Amino acid sequence: MPSEFDLIRRHFSQPTPSAVLGPGDDCALLVPSAGMELAITTDMLVEGTHFLPTVSPELLGWKAVAVNLSDLAAMGAQPRWLLLAGSLPSADEEWLASFAAGLFACSTRFAVELVGGDTTRGPLNLCLTALGELPAGSALRRDRARLGDDLWVSGLPGRAALGLAHLQGRTQLPPALATSCLAALQQPQPRVELGLELRRRGLANAAIDISDGLLADLAHILDRSAVGAEIYVSALPPLPAGAALELARTCQLSGGDDYELVFSAPPGARAAIAELADQVALPLTRCGRIVEAAGGLRLLDADGRPLASEQRGFDHFA
Incomplete structure (x- = not known):
């Protein structure tokens, strides 16, 4: 032995x-x-x-x-x-x-x-x-989001949670989609190059990775920065074809294990962020904005109307 x-x-x-x-x-x-x-x-x-x-x-x-x-x-x-x-x-x-x-x-x-x-x-x-x-002094931190900032998310959040649902028998995904989602779950790609370039180019004010779910992790930025946010649900990355719509949306908003980045950036950085997305060959989607803290975290439909949601992310002790 x-x-x-x-x-x-x-x-x-x-x-x-x-x-x-x-x-x-x-x-x-x-x-x-x-x-x-x-x-x-x-x-x-x-x-x-x-x-x-x-x-x-x-x-x-x-x-x-x-x-x-x-x-x-x-x-x-x-x-x-x-x-x-x-x-x-x-x-x-x-x-x-x-x-x-x-x-x-x-x-x-x-x-x-x-x-x-x-x-x-x-x-x-x-x-x-x-x-x-x-x-020294250059880190992207959770407490630096500013009013009026755009909110961006990298990649295709929700795929890992869909992969887990497939493994657990809670859904049955088509073979090609199952392969993609299982790869997201079991072999995640940390967005190291994206984080480095956001910091080097001074494009982002605040950032966090999505390990516990988009809404749950964004809430940490809002708490530390003392701000609120609006998420435009129709602007989020498209849901995968072949998955049940309600489950796919739940996974996108509150599924964990994605390890994508959510970050806030001033509106003036939009062109530079679009250029960066091409450079790192990764979708970067503008999906919301930072608002006053009194607004909390709100989901809005395509017409700007609030959507009811009780979704939240993973919590080890919930």
Whole structure:
């Protein structure tokens, strides 16, 4: 039976040229670039809560990295380093090799290095910490939305939640749509390039990633910025053909696991944002605006009339 340290050496030790000292000691030693601030985030993935027991370990390895990088993307940070802590039911080397392959595929894709962590025996639970950097004072933050800002959303939110509904038997999607939605759920693409360019070009005032649902995560911006918002439902990205309309809209507004970005930007940035969408080959949809806090968060139809909605996003303790 391999020891904990054998498993780490065999599956999770790779060169870390950007670190002063990587895995193998009590701590990693890191030096941020001159003039940079560190952005640090951590996310936990628990079997049965964040992923199904049947998920491919390789896809799980990718997702464990991607969900953390999404937080860095939302602040316009350049990903640099990762720490991995996890509890495992057993030392299943085949499972670990597949998980590590997915983890390193994602970390290599986004030029981030695994510099340390910890393992123990227990229910399957994975916790990654990601560290990024960005010029001091330049972070995209939740508390910077301004009255009159446009609201934008990237990609096609709702696909991941539709994929989960398909897996759980709550809907039956056509094969091509199921493939697309399952990819969004199981192999999300953190919008690192988009976040970096929004920050570098000074286009966005506030941003957040959609991990708990569009409405729920937008509400965090509104709370921290002390503003309200109007969402033009007819302006949201088109719902996928082949999905039940009501379920697809619910997934779009309140489904989680999308890891797209929602951001606010001044109206004068519209042309530059359209140009950026072409550059990063990603749909960027203007879907609302920031209003006075007294207005709260309102959904409006194509004629500007309020729509009733009790939808909200994922809450671990609700």
